[in-house]
Amino acid sequence: MALTSVRLTRAGWLAVANAIVTVPLFLFSFMLALDDSHGARAVQTILTLISTLLFIYVMLTLLDYLSSSHQSHDVHMLVKLLLWMNIAVTVLSMLGLLSQPLREAGGLFAIILVVPYGVTQAVFGYRLLRLPGLMGTRFKLFGVLNIITGVCFALVVPIPVGLLTSVAADVILGKVLLEAAEKQPS
Numbered sequence: 001m002a003l004t005s006v007r008l009t010r011a012g013w014l015a016v017a018n019a020i021v022t023v024p025l026f027l028f029s030f031m032l033a034l035d036d037s038h039g040a041r042a043v044q045t046i047l048t049l050i051s052t053l054l055f056i057y058v059m060l061t062l063l064d065y066l067s068s069s070h071q072s073h074d075v076h077m078l079v080k081l082l083l084w085m086n087i088a089v090t091v092l093s094m095l096g097l098l099s100q101p102l103r104e105a106g107g108l109f110a111i112i113l114v115v116p117y118g119v120t121q122a123v124f125g126y127r128l129l130r131l132p133g134l135m136g137t138r139f140k141l142f143g144v145l146n147i148i149t150g151v152c153f154a155l156v157v158p159i160p161v162g163l164l165t166s167v168a169a170d171v172i173l174g175k176v177l178l179e180a181a182e183k184q185p186s
Contacts, residue, residue, distance in 0.1 A: 012177035019170035122150025
């Protein structure tokens with residue numbers, strides 16, 4: 001898919017949409033502690049699926065942007081790992097709607113995966129900070145927010161803080177992509 005200003009604009013707005021979806025998703029995780037009904041889990045799974053689909057589109061667009069505009073491939077493997085981990089958790093969440101054992105296995109897998117996911121995200125943020133030509137841009141803030149988010153996820157206890165910094169990172173990424181769209185030919 002060609003990297004056009006339309007695609008960058010769409011990805012920018014979808015990054016902001018993902019930030020918006022993350023807030024109720026975060027709240028639903030607390031609500032499930034009180035109401036573990038099939039309906040509540042279904043809503044959480046739908047929000048997770050929407051967030052994952054948005055994340056996939058936005059991150060693939062980011063990779064294309066970094067490759068074409070900055071000739072940088074330093075973060076490709078990290079982004080692919082983040083994508084696959086997101087997909088795995090989403091699929092397990094969907095399977096968890098089918099039965100209690102699948103839900104428990106999926107929950108355990110998600111708990112186990114949160115530490116490597118956090119480490120991967122922190123390294124991704126660090127690598128963004130090292131990309132040539134991006135210092136002094138919003139990418140620097142995006143990189144720092146990814147490091148903070150990753151550390152919070154890797155340490156497990158401050159995950160709520162990590163979710164808040166993740167929302168901020170999505171908004172910043174949206175702004176970065178919208179600014180890139182203004183400079184990109186249609």
